[in-house]
Amino acid sequence: SCTKLMCNCRGKIDPGSASRYIMLLVHAHVQGPVDSWKEFPQSVWELLFDMFTRRYVFTRPEDLPRARVVWESTAQTNFRKSMWEAQDKATKTTSSRDPTAWLDYGPVWLKRDYWESLCHHWATGPWQERSQAAKRNRAAHPEKNVHTSGSVSYATHSQKLRHELERGPTFRELFDRTHKQKGTNEYVSESACTIAEAYDRTMADRYAEGTPQPDLDPEAWGDAAGGPRYMSIFL
Template identity: 45%
Template sequence: MFISNYRFMRPSDEARSRSVWMTTARSNYTHLLYNARKNAQRICHSVDPTLWRERTLTWMRRDYWEGLCNIWAAERWQETSTTMKVNRTVNPEANKHTSGSVSFATHQSRLEVFDKTHKKKGTDQYISDRAREVTMTEKYAGEEEQLQLDPEVWVAASSA
């Protein structure tokens, strides 16, 4: 509908606009569903998603809402939800900085920019120990779980 009413100056603008639109919509939809679950829980005075089915949202088709309620009621989803809540509670530091799903190329590009802005010109030395630590944490994020190292070993490994 938008394309039939408006035109872009350059063909590349359409692709960029579509990408921004999809990213924004994806993020907003996640929050929208979270709020829908919380509101259904509050209105129904129950944490049981099977009881929420009758509280169809005005902006969503009934069969979609019922399907979501079925997913939320499934044992696997409940277990995952509980696990994630526990993880967020146990390690609040891990949840301070999030950037969503980021491709390897984007992540690598960000690290390169960080290196360029936090290293002394003409050398491979960081301007501070803190900058070096941040870079090591960023470069090897996620490997800590894969290697199943304790924090002392991880710090030693990332400093090498």
């Protein structure tokens, strides 16, 4: 029998066990020295989604149009997180940021020769340059971490909005609630305003007027937020 699923207001899959199962599937089907979900062959994407839907089923009609895109976003995020955790653990174990020192400290879910190839790849100039550029970018844009939710969880904000609106809030409504100054229509930062506007434009371009539009398009949001690295910050 299949376990019932739903996509929550933040574009994630509930229950959490489904997300963990996606990660297990991805780990079991790494077919080479890849460190990005986009490097997986399309045939593997199709295989994994088919395997996933044999165990889990989306039951709410409103979830069906975005089920695949949310699944892919979850797979991409989980794989990126797994790879980052593997690098972080190797760094701490060896007390070195030199990838060539990590050769003997790969994750159990990745074949040793794949890990070794990745370590040599990460040790090259271009990858190191991108890594350092990303660090500088994060340091130069601290406002990307600004929001107004404080210690209040998104779930609590969602419940409050549901009560106020007498319906479930959309993703954008929840974003505005947590990224606008209270009592005003002003965003807490220029970045938040720019991202919201870029996302709205992208959605308008992608979905013709009158056609069904998903509550959240993770790919469009990732593009608007400046790529996957910033996507989670603004969710």
